[in-house]
Amino acid sequence: MSQFDRIKTIQKENISVNQLLSSPVQLTTVVGGEGLENLIQDKNLHRPQLALAGFVDLFTYHRVQVFGNTEIYYLQSLKASDRIKAFEKICEFAIPCIILTNNHTLEQELLFILEKKKIAVFSTPFETTKTIFLLSDFLDDQFALQIALHGSFVDVYGVGVLLTGRSGIGKSEIALDLIERGHRLVADDLVMFTKKRESVLMGTGTNLSQHFMEIRGLGIIDVEKMFGIRAIRFQKRLEIIVELEEWNKNNEYTRTGLEEAPLNLVNVDVSSVKLPLFPGKNVTVITEVIALNYLLRTYGYNAAKVFADRLQEQINVRRLHKSSTHDQRLVSYFQSDDE
Amino acid sequence: MIQETLTVLNRAGLHTRPAAMLVKLAAKFKSDIYLNRDGYDINAKSIIGVMTLAAEQGSELILTTEGTDEQDAMTELKALFESGFGEL
Numbered sequence: 001m002s003q004f005d006r007i008k009t010i011q012k013e014n015i016s017v018n019q020l021l022s023s024p025v026q027l028t029t030v031v032g033g034e035g036l037e038n039l040i041q042d043k044n045l046h047r048p049q050l051a052l053a054g055f056v057d058l059f060t061y062h063r064v065q066v067f068g069n070t071e072i073y074y075l076q077s078l079k080a081s082d083r084i085k086a087f088e089k090i091c092e093f094a095i096p097c098i099i100l101t102n103n104h105t106l107e108q109e110l111l112f113i114l115e116k117k118k119i120a121v122f123s124t125p126f127e128t129t130k131t132i133f134l135l136s137d138f139l140d141d142q143f144a145l146q147i148a149l150h151g152s153f154v155d156v157y158g159v160g161v162l163l164t165g166r167s168g169i170g171k172s173e174i175a176l177d178l179i180e181r182g183h184r185l186v187a188d189d190l191v192m193f194t195k196k197r198e199s200v201l202m203g204t205g206t207n208l209s210q211h212f213m214e215i216r217g218l219g220i221i222d223v224e225k226m227f228g229i230r231a232i233r234f235q236k237r238l239e240i241i242v243e244l245e246e247w248n249k250n251n252e253y254t255r256t257g258l259e260e261a262p263l264n265l266v267n268v269d270v271s272s273v274k275l276p277l278f279p280g281k282n283v284t285v286i287t288e289v290i291a292l293n294y295l296l297r298t299y300g301y302n303a304a305k306v307f308a309d310r311l312q313e314q315i316n317v318r319r320l321h322k323s324s325t326h327d328q329r330l331v332s333y334f335q336s337d338d339e
Numbered sequence: 340m341i342q343e344t345l346t347v348l349n350r351a352g353l354h355t356r357p358a359a360m361l362v363k364l365a366a367k368f369k370s371d372i373y374l375n376r377d378g379y380d381i382n383a384k385s386i387i388g389v390m391t392l393a394a395e396q397g398s399e400l401i402l403t404t405e406g407t408d409e410q411d412a413m414t415e416l417k418a419l420f421e422s423g424f425g426e427l
Contacts, residue, residue, distance in 0.1 A: 249367070255359045255386040307390065308355035314393040315352040328379065328391065 002243070003150055003164065004263055010146040014039040017097045017120045020064070023138040025131050027122040030100065031111055035120030038096040040064060043139040045132055047071065051090050061093030064135065068128030072104045084109065091117045099135070101128040145195040145266050152213075153186040153203050153236065154178050156291035160203060160236040162191065163287070165244030169277065172213050174244075176223075177284040184233045185223050188213035193238060193265070201238040201268050240271045240294055242287060247276040257293075257304040340405040341413045346397065349423035353394035357424035362386045364419055370406025372416070383416070 017038045021027055029036075046063040049070055050056075075083050087110050097120040100106065104123060106114075114121055124131050151164035152175035163171045172188055179185055187205030194202050205211065211223040211232045224232045241263055245251070253276055262269040273290055277283065296303065347353055353361070365372045365383040372383040374392060376399075381388040383402070394400060402420075404412040 252363060255362050256355055258355060258359075304355075311358075311390050311393055312351075312354050315354060315395045318393060318398070319352065319395040 004265065007147050007149075007265060009266060010148070012143055014041045015142050016040070019142065020097065020099075020122065020135075020138075023135060025099075025124040025126055025134050025138075027099065027124050029120070030105065030123050031115050031119070031121035033115065033120075034118045035097065035115070038094075038118070038120060040096045040139070043136070043143040045135060045139075047128075048090060049074070052086050054086065054089065056089065056093070059090070059093060061090070061095050063096075064139070065095055065098045066101065066128065066132060066135075067098055067104065067106075068101045068131075069104075072100070072102075072106075075106075075110075083107075084113070087113055091119065095119050097122065099124060099131065101126060101131045141194065141196070147193050147195075147201075147266060149191050149193060150189065151191060151241075152188045153191045153205075153238075154287075155184040155186060155233055155236045156288055157183070157295065159291040159294050160186070160239040161287060161291055162203070162238055162241045163244060164241060168216065169244050169246070170283075171244065172215055174283050174287065175213065176215065178287060179223060179227055179231045181284065181288070182230075183288075184231055185211055185213070186233055186236045187211070188223075195266055195268060199268055201265060201270065202235055203238050204235040238270055240273065240290060242290060243272060243274045244277055244283070245274065247278045251276070256308070258308060340403060341409050342401060342403045343413060343417065344399050345402050345417060345420040346399050347394045348396070348420065349426035350396050351426060352396050352398070353389065353392060353424075355390065357426070358386060358389045360424055361416070361419060362389055364415060365412070368404070368406070368408050368412040370404045370409045370412045372405075372412055373403040375401040375403065 016036070017040060018036045020040075021029070042060070042063045044060070044063050045066050046060045047068060047070070048059065048065050051059045051061075052071060052074060075086065078086060091113055098114065100121065100123040103125050106121070111121065126134065149162065149164070151162045152171040153160065153162050154175050155161075156178060163174055165171055175185055175188055186203055187209065188211075190206055190209060191203045192206060194204075196202050212220055213223055214220050251274070253274060261272060263272045271294060275283065275286065293303065349357065362384060373380045374383050374389065375381070376392050376394065381392060383389060392400065402413065402416060404416070406412075
């Protein structure tokens with residue numbers, strides 16, 4: 001039925017060691033060559049302390065190996081021959097690459113062993129903790145689950161709103177209207193979402209489409225060129241999905257907004273709103289209101305709940321006092337200025 | 340036009356959930372549907388309107404249906420009131 005029932009996920013199985021060079025840890029290649037073609041299949045990092053000491057039973061060699069002060073000073077504490085022996089032992093495993101933190105270096109003869117075994121070596125100016133933090137985040141992103149959804153993704157008052165619905169229902173037109181009102185387009189038509197940590201979906205456009213969009217009867221337009229830099233942004237967290245559909249009297253729509261039916265996409269719950277369309281309805285304004293209401297709820301104010309509570313209170317009062325002739329006016333006495 | 344007096348039976352009264360049920364059911368009919376209490380005629384298809392009634396248990400509301408399907412509307416809405424909105 002809807003596209004959410006058949007989501008295909010994309011996930012990289014490996015990346016080449018080469019790609020680490022685009023990570024934020026400012027790597028410089030110490031030993032390159034064929035080692036740069038090695039594949040990394042695990043997003044986790046490893047510090048090979050015990051492996052260097054000779055215990056290799058549970059050595060997670062397939063991970064990126066990080067050499068910090070501990071490893072370096074441990075190696076320096078060994079006799080030259082033991083050092084080579086320790087190194088030869090871990091080099092028997094197919095290690096994809098080694099990263100030396102704090103701009104450390106290894107002795108020439110050790111580097112020679114690594115080169116022979118086709119293990120790439122990099123050094124970074126960052127200290128170990130920082131390196132691990134930055135690299136983990138980078139690898140997490142590289143190996144993250146991705147999904148592609150069809151819709152228009154707009155930042156409305158800072159809320160990431162994905163407009164979905166059948167082809168031709170007017171998603172792009174609503175997005176355009178939102179842009180005109182000062183909101184920012186992330187992507188139109190095809191939006192790539194990447195799962196970040198466990199509970200966040202980050203959306204962005206594709207390389208090719210960027211901020212181009214198709215308007216029926218007009219063709220392709222370039223939103224950035226047309227509306228300027230304020231009209232676009234490159235990425236945004238997905239917060240609400242607005243499902244547009246033709247008004248169907250058999251479908252039920254919420255009347256109070258108390259029930260919440262989040263959509264579950266790759267195990268991330270995303271708020272969703274089903275919005276029936278009919279002529280004369282200003283969907284742009286409603287989309288803004290959806291975003292503002294989301295913000296209010298995020299900051300702890302749920303209008304539907306507040307109203308329900310007030311109602312309950314009033315029912316209770318009436319049950320107790322049995323007063324049937326209640327004045328329903330908000331203001332019980334109009335003052336004399338007649339304004 | 341059909342008119343009938345209905346009583347709110349469930350203990351909690353016509354609070355949010357029953358109000359939503361009532362409005363959703365009323366909205367299915369083409370007829371104009373009104374609930375009257377204390378002289379206020381309220382459109383039964385309006386959620387805020389129905390909630391404004393703040394009808395407690397035992398309160399009596401006059402239901403008016405008018406239109407092509409007024410009989411069906413009356414029957415179904417009456418049944419909903421009699422079921423205590425599923426809270427009996």
